[in-house]
Amino acid sequence: MSSIVVVGTVALDSVKTPSGQSREALGGSAVYFSLAARLFVPVHLVGVVGQDFPEEHKHSLRTRGVNLEGLDVLPGKTFRWAGAYGKGLGAAKTLETQLNVFEVFRPKLKPAHKAAPVVFLANAYPELQWEVLSQMTEPSIIACDTMNYWINSKRPALKELLSRVDIFLINEAEARKLAREADTCRAARKLAEWGPSVVVVKKGEHGALLVADGRLYAFPAYPLVDVIDPTGAGDTFAGGFLGYLASSGNLKEALEPARLKRAVLYGSILASFNVQDFSTRRLEKLNPDDLRHRYRDFVDLLTVEDGILAA
Amino acid sequence: MSSIVVVGTVALDSVKTPSGQSREALGGSAVYFSLAARLFVPVHLVGVVGQDFPEEHKHSLRTRGVNLEGLDVLPGKTFRWAGAYGKGLGAAKTLETQLNVFEVFRPKLKPAHKAAPVVFLANAYPELQWEVLSQMTEPSIIACDTMNYWINSKRPALKELLSRVDIFLINEAEARKLAREADTCRAARKLAEWGPSVVVVKKGEHGALLVADGRLYAFPAYPLVDVIDPTGAGDTFAGGFLGYLASSGNLKEALEPARLKRAVLYGSILASFNVQDFSTRRLEKLNPDDLRHRYRDFVDLLTVEDGILAA
Numbered sequence: 001m002s003s004i005v006v007v008g009t010v011a012l013d014s015v016k017t018p019s020g021q022s023r024e025a026l027g028g029s030a031v032y033f034s035l036a037a038r039l040f041v042p043v044h045l046v047g048v049v050g051q052d053f054p055e056e057h058k059h060s061l062r063t064r065g066v067n068l069e070g071l072d073v074l075p076g077k078t079f080r081w082a083g084a085y086g087k088g089l090g091a092a093k094t095l096e097t098q099l100n101v102f103e104v105f106r107p108k109l110k111p112a113h114k115a116a117p118v119v120f121l122a123n124a125y126p127e128l129q130w131e132v133l134s135q136m137t138e139p140s141i142i143a144c145d146t147m148n149y150w151i152n153s154k155r156p157a158l159k160e161l162l163s164r165v166d167i168f169l170i171n172e173a174e175a176r177k178l179a180r181e182a183d184t185c186r187a188a189r190k191l192a193e194w195g196p197s198v199v200v201v202k203k204g205e206h207g208a209l210l211v212a213d214g215r216l217y218a219f220p221a222y223p224l225v226d227v228i229d230p231t232g233a234g235d236t237f238a239g240g241f242l243g244y245l246a247s248s249g250n251l252k253e254a255l256e257p258a259r260l261k262r263a264v265l266y267g268s269i270l271a272s273f274n275v276q277d278f279s280t281r282r283l284e285k286l287n288p289d290d291l292r293h294r295y296r297d298f299v300d301l302l303t304v305e306d307g308i309l310a311a
Numbered sequence: 312m313s314s315i316v317v318v319g320t321v322a323l324d325s326v327k328t329p330s331g332q333s334r335e336a337l338g339g340s341a342v343y344f345s346l347a348a349r350l351f352v353p354v355h356l357v358g359v360v361g362q363d364f365p366e367e368h369k370h371s372l373r374t375r376g377v378n379l380e381g382l383d384v385l386p387g388k389t390f391r392w393a394g395a396y397g398k399g400l401g402a403a404k405t406l407e408t409q410l411n412v413f414e415v416f417r418p419k420l421k422p423a424h425k426a427a428p429v430v431f432l433a434n435a436y437p438e439l440q441w442e443v444l445s446q447m448t449e450p451s452i453i454a455c456d457t458m459n460y461w462i463n464s465k466r467p468a469l470k471e472l473l474s475r476v477d478i479f480l481i482n483e484a485e486a487r488k489l490a491r492e493a494d495t496c497r498a499a500r501k502l503a504e505w506g507p508s509v510v511v512v513k514k515g516e517h518g519a520l521l522v523a524d525g526r527l528y529a530f531p532a533y534p535l536v537d538v539i540d541p542t543g544a545g546d547t548f549a550g551g552f553l554g555y556l557a558s559s560g561n562l563k564e565a566l567e568p569a570r571l572k573r574a575v576l577y578g579s580i581l582a583s584f585n586v587q588d589f590s591t592r593r594l595e596k597l598n599p600d601d602l603r604h605r606y607r608d609f610v611d612l613l614t615v616e617d618g619i620l621a622a
Contacts, residue, residue, distance in 0.1 A: 018493075087493035182329075182398035184516065185536045205495065206517035207531055216536070217612050220518055220529030225496045261615050301528050304572050304610055 002140075002246045003042040005113045006033045007132045008122025008235070009102055010047040010071065014082040015278065017089065019228045025279035026057045028079065029122035029145070032232035034066040035283040036239025036270040037120075039291060040247040044113050046070035046132070048105040050077040060284060070113055074101040089205075089230050091173070109135040118246045121165075122235060123147045126157035133164060140251040143167035143242055145234070151178045163195035166255065167245075169238050172203045184209060185216055198255060200241065200264065202234050208264050212257045219264050222272040222298050229278045233271040236283065240270030269294050313451075313557040314353040316424045317344045318443045319433025319546070320413060321358040321382065325393040326589065328400065330539045336590035337368045339390065340433035340456070343543035345377045346594040347550025347581040348431075350602060351558040355424055357381035357443070359416040361389040371595060381424055385412040400516075400541050402484070420446045429557045432476075433546060434458045437468035444475060451562040454478035454553055456545070462489045474506035477566065478556075480549050483514045495520060496527055509566060511552065511575065513545050519575050523568045530575050533583040533609050540589045544582040547594065551581030580605050 013027030034043045044067045051073060062068055077100040083092035107128070114137045121129040121144035129144055136142075142165050150158055151174060158178070162168055168191060172184055179187035184201060192199045192211040201209040203221075210217040244266040245254040253259060269291060273282050324338030345354045355378045362384060373379055388411040394403035418439070425448045432440040432455035440455055447453075453476050461469055462485060469489070473479055479502060483495055490498035495512060503510045503522040512520040516538075518531040555577040556565040564570060580602060584593050 088487075089494070176399075183400070183536065183538065185534050189536060203517065206514065207529070209534065216534040218518070218531030218534040219613075220531050223496050223520065223527040223529040225494065225500060225527070227494065258616055265615060299615055302530075302613055302615065304576060304613065305569055 002117040002251060003044060004037050004118045004120060004242060004246050005044045005046060005070070005109070005116040005136075006030045006037070006120040006122060007046040007107055007129070008033060008120075008124060009079050010045070010049050010053070011079045011081050012053075013231060013279065014080070015092075015229055015231050016084040017229050018085070018087055020278070022229070022278040024080070026060070027081065027232060027279060029232075029235040031061070031280060032235035032274065032283070033120060033122055033239040033242075034061065035064060035280055036236045036274070037243030037246070038065045039240075039270075039286065039288060040243030042067065043243075044070055044116060046107050046109065046113060048072040048074055048101050048107075049079075050101045051075060053078045064284065069110060070107070072105070072107075074104065076101045083231065085230065089227055092231065107132055107135075117141065117251055118143070118242065120144070120238060120242055122238070123150075126150055126154045126161045130157070130161055133161075141166050141242075141245065141254060143169065143238070145169045145238060146174065146178075148174055148177065159194060162191070165196045167198040167200070167242070168196040169200045169202060169234075169241070171234055172201055172206075175201045189214075189216065198260060200267075202237055204230065204233065208237070208268065210260060210264050212255070212260050215257070217257070217261060217264070219261075219268065220302075222268050222294065223301070224272055224275070227275045230275050232280070233275050236274040237267035237271040239267075241267035265295060265298055266291075269298060313428040313562060314355060315348050315429045315431060315553060315557050316355045316357060316381070316420070316427040316447075317341050317348070317431040317433060318357040318418055318440070319344060319431075319435060320390050321356070321360050321364070322390045322392050323364075324542060324590065325391070326403075326540055326542050327395040328540050328589075329396070329398055331589070333540070333589040335391070337371070338392065338543060338590060340543075340546040342372070342591060343546035343585065343594070344431060344433055344550040344553075345372065346375060346591055347547045347585070348554030348557070349376045350551075350581075350597065350599060351554030354378065354554075355381055355427060357418050357420065357424060359383040359385055359412050361385060361387045361412045364389045375595065380421060381418070383416070383418075385415065387412045394542065396541065400538055403542065418443055418446075428452065428562055429454070429553065431455070431549060431553055433549070434461075437461055437465045437472045441468070441472055444472075452477050452553075452556065452565060454480060454549070456480045456549060457485065457489070459485055459488065470505060473502070476507045478509040478511070478553070479507040480511045480513060480545075480552070482545055483512055483517075486512045500525075500527065509571060511578075513548055515541065515544065519548070519579065521571060521575055523566070523571050526568070528568070528572060528575075530572075530579065531613075533579050533605065534612070535583055535587070538586045541586050543591070544586050547585040548578035548582040552578035576606060576609055577602075580609060
């Protein structure tokens with residue numbers, strides 16, 4: 001079993017949705033990712049918080065097997081994000097972003113992190129993602145995500161980064177923007193031509209597209225009627241997806257389509273749990289049995305017995 | 312093998328998409344439905360055209376096994392629709408609708424139609440759908456569709472109709488509007504509580520939701536990179552879906568989940584062919600081998616071997 005290093009934000013989020021709100025709750029891309037991936041493999045979180053970061057959050061992560069040796073504590077305040085969702089829970093409206101200590105964060109990997117076989121570069125500025133990558137010894141699987149802001153301001157650096165990446169996870173609107181294609185399937189295929197051997201386009205409630213070996217696969221999301229807060233769903237998906245792949249005995253096999261398809265289902269399942277409560281509450285309570293149960297149900301929903309028309 | 316009666320529009324469509332345009336080409340809900348369903352069972356089309364309707368279109372439908380005894384020809388012009396799609400091929404912008412002879416259409420079913428075991432009431436004003444239904448002797452499966460216009464102006468009549476219907480097919484935006492739910496899964500479940508034992512929410516490029524026996528199923532669309540013209544995709548889906556169900560030896564079994572799931576895949580497959588060319592061109596050329604081939608491919612894309620986490 002491999003381990004994963006994830007580099008991204010550790011945040012205090014304030015979120016309003018039609019179901020209620022959370023204030024300064026645990027969040028951030030590296031946190032959501034870690035809480036999902038830790039159900040499959042040991043996870044090392046590399047990130048930064050300010051001196052105001054509650055000890056209980058660290059405790060909560062550590063108890064769940066997330067290694068925090070790579071979590072720097074710098075003078076100042078922790079990264080904060082505030083957002084609101086309307087009816088239908090589509091894209092969040094960002095009310096406030098305070099970079100705080102994240103702005104001066106320059107990760108310096110510890111030896112154990114450098115040697116990790118799998119690394120996930122969560123959404124951050126491409127130069128920071130690159131800086132982390134250049135410190136890794138020889139990772140077998142490099143995966144990354146990005147977001148609108150960098151697509152607009154750092155497109156060349158992002159394309160350069162993608163040429164080094166094995167797995168690129170990105171949300172639908174961002175995939176279309178980055179590829180400059182109005183059609184999502186075309187966008188996914190184009191992004192795969194830029195370097196990554198695997199592209200996953202996350203479509204939220206509409207599921208995900210996967211490009212592997214040049215072939216296009218489509219999956220629905222696990223159907224839910226009780227979505228409370230979509231914050232972190234994308235990073236949680238990435239954690240389930242990559243966590244499952246990293247748990248493969250042989251990482252060379254991890255990128256085979258049969259395994260990648262199962263990884264998409266695990267990503268969807270983890271995201272489906274995450275959106276059923278505010279912040280990381282549901283993920284923190286999650287155990288392997290919950291996971292297995294919903295995975296079985298999802299496979300059952302999708303299974304179609306042969307129904308080929310008689311000749 | 313059963314036969315299907317479909318009641319809906321027969322139209323001359325003028326459509327512009329980023330790939331080009333068609334002018335006064337064959338279209339209409341009953342036409343798209345028939346050209347899909349005829350690959351599974353005999354189809355009787357009930358509708359109306361004006362004296363300007365080209366003989367070649369009738370010939371084309373008849374050659375493909377669509378029975379036109381129920382197609383009235385009235386003095387005046389055929390129903391016309393003109394629309395345009397932008398980049399990304401989302402919802403069409405309607406440029407013009409001329410009801411013409413459809414406005415005075417009062418279908419009077421022939422004895423053979425009245426006795427049909429399966430009937431599809433394509434989008435029309437609910438009173439017309441009701442009028443057709445009341446002429447049927449004892450159909451085993453009653454299915455219908457609707458659209459925004461009737462949801463706004465005829466909501467009570469529509470709810471009344473749904474209490475009589477077995478299968479309700481509706482597109483995503485319309486499902487949310489009719490159910491007054493911002494979430495599509497919730498909307499689908501609510502509509503199923505109004506009477507239909509089966510609800511299918513068509514989500515275009517994002518696939519479809521199915522509610523059967525109170526359980527919610529989600530499916531992706533067949534992934535395509537060469538979409539030319541989405542016109543008629545929803546009715547084509549309905550034709551594939553209902554055509555497959557009607558081809559069941561025993562219609563009592565037709566509404567079992569295993570069969571309904573395969574029907575959704577056939578609906579998606581038929582729709583995926585339809586959008587690959589303007590008007591009904593691709594559907595007219597389609598043969599059972601094309602269908603079988605793409606169905607196998609779709610099942611293959613979706614198939615996930617067991618990947619349950621070890622306990």
